[in-house]
Amino acid sequence: MPYLFIAVPVVSIIVFMFIPMIVSFWWSLNDYSGIQSAKFIGLDNYIQLFTNDPIFIKTLVNTTLFVLMGMGVGPTLGLLTALLLNQKVRFQSVFRTAYYLPVMTSLVVVSTIWVMLYNRNGLLNSVLTGLGLQKVGWLSDPKVALISVAIASIWQGFGFETVIFLAALQSIPRELYEAAMIDGAGSFQRFWYVTLPSLRHVVLFIYIYGIIGSYQVFDQIFVMTAGGPVYSTSTIVHYLFTKFMDLRLGYASAIAYVLFAILVVFSYLQWRFFTEKS
């Protein structure tokens, strides 16, 4: 009976996870188009990626920059907004909804909205010219495009962190603050010695999740820039996708395993996080 209870997930994990994982690794060691039969070439795909594919190196750099921008700004914005909302604010839930609304929305929707805002004659440039400033090629200037995508992504995502930080702040026992006040701690000291240490666990969660999630960025790139201009916004998963569409399945699989390797440390931490709880 118990085996029957877990049968569907077990079969599903074997068929849709384990077998694909192994097959994917095998293909990464092959020259394989999906049409002709695979030809074993050892580590050639990996060697090619790192020594003979400047675009791939660029996607690694782009993705890392995207992660750094997102993780540098997003959680900080989330914490700041949560701290503000935690000040016995009226209409707290209205403000919280405003921050959280984009989190609910699909990334494709968020991306089409920002493509419109970033248009050469769009709202953002209208505001800039209204202020007497130069128009910016938000998505057309290779120097700016990745930053623009990151801004849209941060706008979409930081409300998640707001909500989590707010819940965590509200669960800090009041007695801790009272004790600190009695000891004569000022508001900054209370923040530093009471609030921050209590949030340690949540901060860890947010960064691990955020890093894993943003290294896999795809939807925004697909809709907003398709990796351009001149590969300035090409990211790992988007590049994998284009190689898949070009029927270079072996090469694409190697890219997937490089991503896995990059994320393995963070995934391990995430896994520890999970198993600690059970």
Place this chain on the structure above:
Amino acid sequence: METQHRSLNFIVGRILLYLVLIVSSVLMIVPFYWSVGTSLKLERFIFASPPQWWPNPLTFLSYINILTRIPFLRYFTNSVIVALVTTLGQVFFDTLAAYAFAKLKFPGRDQIFFIFLLVLMVPSQVNLIPMYRIMATLHWTDTYLALIVPNLTSVFGIFMMRQFLMSIPNELLDAARIDGCNEFKVFMKVALPLALPGIATLVILSFMGTWNNFLWPRIVTNSESLFTLPVGLAQLQMKNTSNEAQIMAGTVLTALPMIMVFLFMQRQFIEGMTAGALKE
């Protein structure tokens, strides 16, 4: 003098606080407002300078245009079917498996659960291409099967429900067993109803994840009649026959259902999202 000074500080602080909150909330809402506004504008006023904050004349032409030109209602139906069936599947199969892992004893239980958790470490892109080939081999591409079956169970859901079910007292289950219920009946009659708060969270996470999913449905569907909303919207955006007002009409239609559900079930959504992050 001292108290007066302090209360002045307090008032200034409060004003600043609300100012920051209001300005930042407006910045969050403006893109949505602008997208609705643009969808109601005539084409020649979309990029009018200075920008039109209120559409004048206000027109539903773009909505009529895309609803007649593109099978948007079909995308919507597809999204609903895929999200509902996937969610139902996850609720049933995940909770059932979680019940076995939490409350039943059988050889290999902990080892199997350990392997399940290991799966959480693998980014989904690693499986993507072979998964596509499996779908092609089964002739499932461009059918609902490819959109639904691979996601009928989720390791995260099993993990979450297991946590939840462990808190149910064994005495309740034993009482049902003594009454002659078989194990499946104990699950259906006792465990499932008690797990409802956890299931609410699972429903929200699973529905939202499926509804907003893009890469997988983009890869396994070719015909418009099987597109989900995000895939259809991305397609609409890439057509050079669409203008910004039509793209925004599509955007509004895509975003609206989820936003409506969210506004009605805000508390559950927020509890669901925080459940994973905070240690009880």
